[in-house]
Amino acid sequence: xxxxxxxxxxxxxxxxxxxxxxxxxxxxxxxxxxxxxxxxxxxxxxxxxxxxxxxxxxxxxxxxxxxxxxxxxxxxxxxxxxxxxxxxxxxxxxxxxxxxxxxxxxxxxxxxxxxxxxxxxxxxxxxxxxxxxxxxxxxxxxxxxxxxxxxxxxxxxxxxxxxxxxxxxxxxxxxxxxxxxxxxxxxxxxxxxxxxxxxxxxxxxxxxxxxxxxxxxxxxxxxxxxxxxxxxxxxxxxxxxxxxxxxxxxxxxxxxxxxxxxxxxxxxxxxxxxxxxxxxxxxxxxxxxxxxxxxxxxxxxxxxxxxxxxxxxxxxxxxxxxxxxxxxxxxxxxxxxxxxxxxxxxxxxxxxxxxxxxxxxxxxxxxxxxxxxxxxxxxxxxxxxxxxxxxxxxxxxxxxxxxxxxxxxxxxxxxxxxxxxxxxxxxxxxxxxxxxxxxxxxxxxxxxxxxxxxxxxxxxxxxxxxxxxxxxxxxxxxxxxxxxxxxxxxxxxxx
Amino acid sequence: xxxxxxxxxxxxxxxxxxxxxxxxxxxxxxxxxxxxxxxxxxxxxxxxxxxxxxxxxxxxxxxxxxxxxxxxxxxxxxxxxxxxxxxxxxxxxxxxxxxxxxxxxxxxxxxxxxxxxxxxxxxxxxxxxxxxxxxxxxxxxxxxxxxxxxxxxxxxxxxxxxxxxxxxxxxxxxx
Numbered sequence: 001x002x003x004x005x006x007x008x009x010x011x012x013x014x015x016x017x018x019x020x021x022x023x024x025x026x027x028x029x030x031x032x033x034x035x036x037x038x039x040x041x042x043x044x045x046x047x048x049x050x051x052x053x054x055x056x057x058x059x060x061x062x063x064x065x066x067x068x069x070x071x072x073x074x075x076x077x078x079x080x081x082x083x084x085x086x087x088x089x090x091x092x093x094x095x096x097x098x099x100x101x102x103x104x105x106x107x108x109x110x111x112x113x114x115x116x117x118x119x120x121x122x123x124x125x126x127x128x129x130x131x132x133x134x135x136x137x138x139x140x141x142x143x144x145x146x147x148x149x150x151x152x153x154x155x156x157x158x159x160x161x162x163x164x165x166x167x168x169x170x171x172x173x174x175x176x177x178x179x180x181x182x183x184x185x186x187x188x189x190x191x192x193x194x195x196x197x198x199x200x201x202x203x204x205x206x207x208x209x210x211x212x213x214x215x216x217x218x219x220x221x222x223x224x225x226x227x228x229x230x231x232x233x234x235x236x237x238x239x240x241x242x243x244x245x246x247x248x249x250x251x252x253x254x255x256x257x258x259x260x261x262x263x264x265x266x267x268x269x270x271x272x273x274x275x276x277x278x279x280x281x282x283x284x285x286x287x288x289x290x291x292x293x294x295x296x297x298x299x300x301x302x303x304x305x306x307x308x309x310x311x312x313x314x315x316x317x318x319x320x321x322x323x324x325x326x327x328x329x330x331x332x333x334x335x336x337x338x339x340x341x342x343x344x345x346x347x348x349x350x351x352x353x354x355x356x357x358x359x360x361x362x363x364x365x366x367x368x369x370x371x372x373x374x375x376x377x378x379x380x381x382x383x384x385x386x387x388x389x390x391x392x393x394x395x396x397x398x399x400x401x402x403x404x405x406x407x408x409x410x411x412x413x414x415x416x417x418x419x420x421x422x423x424x425x426x427x428x429x430x431x432x433x434x435x436x437x438x439x440x441x442x443x444x445x446x447x448x449x450x451x452x453x454x455x456x457x458x459x460x461x462x463x464x465x466x467x468x469x470x471x472x473x474x475x476x477x478x479x480x481x482x483x484x485x486x487x488x489x490x491x492x493x494x495x
Numbered sequence: 496x497x498x499x500x501x502x503x504x505x506x507x508x509x510x511x512x513x514x515x516x517x518x519x520x521x522x523x524x525x526x527x528x529x530x531x532x533x534x535x536x537x538x539x540x541x542x543x544x545x546x547x548x549x550x551x552x553x554x555x556x557x558x559x560x561x562x563x564x565x566x567x568x569x570x571x572x573x574x575x576x577x578x579x580x581x582x583x584x585x586x587x588x589x590x591x592x593x594x595x596x597x598x599x600x601x602x603x604x605x606x607x608x609x610x611x612x613x614x615x616x617x618x619x620x621x622x623x624x625x626x627x628x629x630x631x632x633x634x635x636x637x638x639x640x641x642x643x644x645x646x647x648x649x650x651x652x653x654x655x656x657x658x659x660x661x662x663x664x665x666x667x668x669x670x
Contacts, residue, residue: 153565160554164526167550176547178547209597210591385647386651393655
């Protein structure tokens with residue numbers, strides 16, 4: 001690693017963190033803005049800069065999720081659930097530290113995984129066709145619909161609403177413009193970022209205005225040592241970080257928004273494995289550590305597909321492919337052998353980017369927590385303006401801001417009627433992939449829907465999609481019957 | 496005489512889930528009728544392919560079915576269990592009736608902002624919005640509101656326009 005590359009990682013991480021804090025401007029947008037600048041740098045330095053931006057933006061997004069319940073990116077949505085609850089319990093510092101350390105551990109594991117598994121995994125990837133992608137997406141949506149708590153049917157309804165929103169705009173298969181109702185701006189569809197900022201950011205602002213509760217004033221009285229995780233926190237979060245890293249890497253291998261899906265998968269796993277699952281949604285540190293690790297290691301998974309096959313499976317890897325192409329480099333099966341100097345520098349940047357993030361951000365945790373000392377009648381207008389401009393900057397279209405406002409009101413009403421927002425976001429993000437893979441599969445099967453069951457991988461995942469909620473409801477019904485019976489017999493029921 | 500707290504604890508006549516289920520059922524039906532204009536299948540060169548209406552119609556049916564199940568389940572459940580009244584739910588969330596008008600003003604303020612921004616430009620409109628929101632949220636000192644509005648407007652203008660090169664509306668009024 002040369003001085004130029006080290007400097008590129010540092011600058012990328014700082015820029016990424018600053019931008020990641022702003023709702024709307026996620027890692028993909030920031031990387032796109034910086035892409036032309038990387039032309040003036042060497043290919044390795046350019047890639048390293050972009051990777052640093054990605055990690056920085058991921059951490060920046062989780063900062064606002066934890067402190068203000070406003071996710072900077074879709075990958076930070078799940079962090080809101082427990083991160084913000086920890087803030088309300090004066091444990092914001094512990095949550096931020098868990099996010100920073102989790103990202104570092106995930107980056108390290110990702111670095112090892114890419115070097116070990118790049119070639120073997122690249123042999124399996126071509127076996128996943130549209131039917132498998134559809135089945136995996138459908139299974140993932142059904143299984144993960146219950147991640148954020150709440151009733152299964154209500155979460156499923158939110159997923160369906162999310163997919164419904166994703167059908168607005170141009171149909172990818174036929175080119176037909178759907179559900180634009182005369183607004184030409186809607187022909188490009190509804191972006192999920194305005195929906196995200198509306199459901200979380202604007203809804204939070206509306207709720208705060210209606211309740212006018214101040215942030216915990218006890219923050220001012222907390223000592224520096226109280227801002228970091230306790231021994232008990234460390235005991236609980238470290239295994240979650242390792243599990244999240246592995247889950248994130250595996251899910252990141254799948255096409256589509258792997259980083260987003262990995263956070264839901266990690267959260268669901270931690271909730272399942274926890275001895276106190278009722279703590280999730282109320283400030284469980286595993287609910288922050290696991291997903292934050294997963295979204296970082298998912299990049300490593302996506303990079304295997306990019307570097308060994310030349311296939312970008314997400315927006316981030318598509319941008320990295322653009323950067324490589326601009327420098328005259330074509331990733332693929334021969335990339336590692338022909339350009340080892342680029343490959344290994346790039347892999348090292350995965351590790352270094354996270355290391356830089358850790359040494360930069362851990363000392364800044366007390367500073368971030370100080371944001372909570374700003375009076376809410378000052379902070380809320382500021383956040384509103386940043387939400388508006390962050391949303392506007394996506395495509396310089398006011399329609400996005402109108403959508404954000406409408407989703408803000410809708411998101412507040414959802415809270416009032418006890419509906420969860422994360423499943424809706426999941427549905428919106430996966431809707432396009434689901435529709436394209438369904439359409440391509442039906443073309444392959446000549447409109448015969450039973451064709452899915454004729455392929456082993458898609459058949460297994462579709463079977464899981466059908467069986468998982470049935471088994472889950474049967475288990476819940478069994479435990480309900482057992483409790484009712486214990487109550488009527490006055491017998492203690494052991495869990 | 497029934498005390499206010501007892502009133503909140505008695506079962507609600509119409510469960511919350513039933514209200515939301517009716518809304519989503521109507522939404523699903525609207526979506527279904529909107530999707531009628533798009534074909535289920537299209538014929539391209541003699542080959543049948545899925546049309547733009549396939550997924551929307553399937554989705555609409557699923558949304559309506561899901562909503563109806565939630566509706567029926569909530570009505571059946573309300574026979575056996577007490578559900579809190581809407582007022583009690585709002586109290587649990589910390590919502591206060593006296594803050595209803597300020598919150599409506601905040602939303603209206605943003606609406607007016609979006610209607611005016613292309614005319615008056617980003618800087619002026621944003622300064623006005625921040626000052627208005629700060630006033631609605633309780634800050635009554637005019638100089639504090641002015642300082643906050645000016646500072647926020649200028650800082651965000653510098654950050655997004657100068658540093659990040661995000662094209663902001665300059666305002667047709669000044670052209």
